[in-house]
Amino acid sequence: MSLLHLKIVTPENLIFDEEVSQVNVSTGQGTIGILPNHINLMARLAPGELVIKKSGKQNSMVIGDGFLQVANNVLIVMTDLATYATDINERAVEEAKKRAEAALKQTLSDEEYVETLANLEKSLAQLKVKRRHKVR
Numbered sequence: 177m178s179l180l181h182l183k184i185v186t187p188e189n190l191i192f193d194e195e196v197s198q199v200n201v202s203t204g205q206g207t208i209g210i211l212p213n214h215i216n217l218m219a220r221l222a223p224g225e226l227v228i229k230k231s232g233k234q235n236s237m238v239i240g241d242g243f244l245q246v247a248n249n250v251l252i253v254m255t256d257l258a259t260y261a262t263d264i265n266e267r268a269v270e271e272a273k274k275r276a277e278a279a280l281k282q283t284l285s286d287e288e289y290v291e292t293l294a295n296l297e298k299s300l301a302q303l304k305v306k307r308r309h310k311v312r
Contacts, residue, residue, distance in 0.1 A: 178212035181250045191258045198229040217246040223301035236261040238305040240298050261309040264302050273299035
């Protein structure tokens with residue numbers, strides 16, 4: 177069985193570096209699935225879910241903004257946020273979401289507005305992923 181080499185990189189760390197069978201990832205155009213031997217591709221990431229399928233198991237992560245590149249059966253995900261769903265602190269993210277929403281009601285410079293909006297989008301993505309994968 178052919179596998180795809182996945183690397184997930186943030187500015188701080190190499191988060192993941194293993195062979196996988198499939199990756200589903202949020203992009204600016206929607207969610208895409210990447211299988212082994214995928215055609216070469218570059219895409220902009222959108223805050224959302226990244227699903228890793230390996231050995232019949234599935235792990236979910238939340239990702240932030242960034243880019244992905246597929247070339248020669250290697251998928252590199254470069255993002256400013258990559259956290260496993262199980263590691264998300266729902267209470268802390270909910271508080272960050274509330275702070276961002278309150279800040280958006282204030283008078284902000286263009287730069288502050290864009291940064292605050294990006295933080296809100298990441299908080300919403302984390303909450304969505306965490307709540308989707310809660311133990312029922």
